[in-house]
Amino acid sequence: MKVDLGPITRIEGHLNVHTTVEGGVVTDARCMGEMFRGFEIFLQGRNPLDAQQITQRICGVCPYAHAIASSYAQEQAYQQAVPPNGRILHNLIQGANHLYDYLLHFYQLAALDFVDITAILKYQGKDPELTKVKNWVKAELASGKPFPAAPFLPRLSGNYIANTELNIGAIKHYLDALEIERKANQASAIFGGKFPHATAIFPTGCTQKPRIDLITTYVSLIQEVRQFIHDTYIPDVAAVAAGFPNYWEIGASKGGFLSYGLLPLSPKPGGERLFAPGVLLDGSVQKVDFERITQDINNARYSSPTGLKVRDATLTPAPHKADAYSWIKAPRYGGKMVEVGPAARVMIDYLQGHNPKVKSLVETFAAKAKIKPRQLNSVLGRHLSRAICAAVIADFLLEEAERLDPAGPTMADLKIPASGEGFGATEASRGALLHYIRIENHKIARYECVVPTTWNASPRDDQGTPGAMESALIGTKVANPEDQMESVRIVHSFDPCLACAVH
């Protein structure tokens, strides 16, 4: 039978997945991006310095990542040196947003796949917040109105956590996490101006000064977030893993992995990053080469040429194109399908033995869960990888904030050249993000973004190879083909962002 999983909720944007289920197994899956705006078209002819503002509006969940990627690309195109403060401030803004994004994903977007919200009715304690939730759910269910306790009910049928205490704890953490996410974003906005859509980020740095009062508040907020990551988030991820151990085997993608590396340790172009870049193909990690990235469009709604390299990319929408089933292109690395995201980020750093904290966390958790590091390629592996990233980034930010020089410059005096080009690569929380800018006559002549969910939710490429998420879904056993809780958990583990994927 054929079942559409969409509209898929608790993600960013407009995603449908068209599935075929035979004998209780997903035999085919097609990811369909269903919203298109055309950023690369309307960026042409604009002032280059508009780009880090315009491209943030690709995605309001991870705008910081686009601002950073665009800034890196412009830095290369302008050929301007970055002062140490500038790079540190970029890191402080981006890193704090990563922390918020991991918590948002686990608690608000993914948790309701596992947590039984109705368990709150059995709550006997005296916590005022939980009592309020209990009374609210009770009143809603007794009200006789249509769809009581929305948006938390109705839900898909499936096996939720049975342990009442665990459920109630998770409901409390759902609410607590909102407050902690708010604080992580407040920290980033101290230097970014506001969140979402930071106005103070520019190529080479940031307009805010590293005043001692601001640094102190930033550090205090991040300490609070870090505490929550260790005391609450990591234990909750472990509890979900303990309750659903079969999800270490479910949802593996069937290709390679790609990470551009995250958070540069110095202003030097191409210098070391907190998480090391690399592409993992056939069991070995290789250096990333942007020239090997191409984008197939036979199954996407465009009539522009297929298989172009990033710097040659063009975009002509063809909404009625026969057989195309998505607005998402199919990026490939050396012709190969790869997964991007937290699991790629962690595995690629781990396999290179790069960051000792990553190594230690991967090995500690793998031993506890009795898994091999390669099983990070799974539903639970993606959740665990986010938690590992959160722990590593929080520690780094506290050290990084102390490296600011309150007397030093925070950005260069920008000079936009008549012509130039640049690549800017970073890791959004959802994975590898690449921006390319070409400037002619002081204006943007070409702009191209290859975004995490473009990789993960890509349709079939021109050879017919499924994208990462499609490949993770195909072969999945589902208890109820109509509701497919298993498939929804797989999709959520990728944390898809459709506004990013298509843009």
Add this chain to the structure above:
Amino acid sequence: MIDRRQFLKLAASLSAAFGVANLPEPVAAALKKIDPASVPKLVYLQGLSCTGCSVSLLQAKSPSAATMITDYSQLAFHADLSAISGKKALDLIKKFLSGEAGPYFFAVEGAVPATMPEACVIGDHPFSWYLDQAGASAAGVVTVGTCASHGGIPAAEGNPTGAISARDYYTHKGFAKPLIAIPGCPPHPDWVWQTVVHLVKIGLPELVDGAPKLFFGRKIHDGCPRYHDFQQEIFAKKLGDPGCLFKLGCLGPDTAADCPSRWWNGGQTWCIDTNAPCIGCASPIFARKKNFPFYRLTEHQKVRG
């Protein structure tokens, strides 16, 4: 602009939809205790959007977003928070949009691809189909953010989808129900949530150019803490400088919003305080023209105008 007569009429129709008795009597109503059984239901849909407005709504501090969607309203559907997905989610949305699930208010984030309906699809219909249905059944519409209120970035010059604001979409169709614009890219969470509070406790807020006067009654420049620098001609010469940011292209003089007094992200910060020129994100002309860039780096570069 609506006149006072129309305003009272709208306020009355709105209050009927929310089950608020004896309106317009703002003072008495403001003291009214909220009845959890009759708080307005919100159906929230996204078009050509980035979800930034929704993410901003989660940054609310007092009251928190969770309080807003349980005590002051009921969030019947929101794609980012709803547990249900797939066909059952579509059924829920359609129950409301057909009027079967009772009165509700429609919140819309994002622009409408007017010449390319395939550019935004939810389930089995283009986004505009949902706008039409909601237009017929909702008690009123709140356009959340600049894309929904003015077109914003998806409607930038050269865009291929013919994007227009949801507000224009409704206005062109002669929409006669309350239509409240909350611009901002993104809007401050207070602008949206406190408008909901106003609707619940008092009724329709006073509007200027379709947006609540309480938040959008004054230009940013007029309330800017750096107005003194402007008067004394202490101008920032390059990005990162203190002083009035006007000569770097600051659009505070053209943008109506209360950022200078409200501040952002828990009252911690706002653009001007970080020396970042206002880019006019709440303005009707935000990001629309290629030859009107956000910044003016130096006078001689003449990148603007």
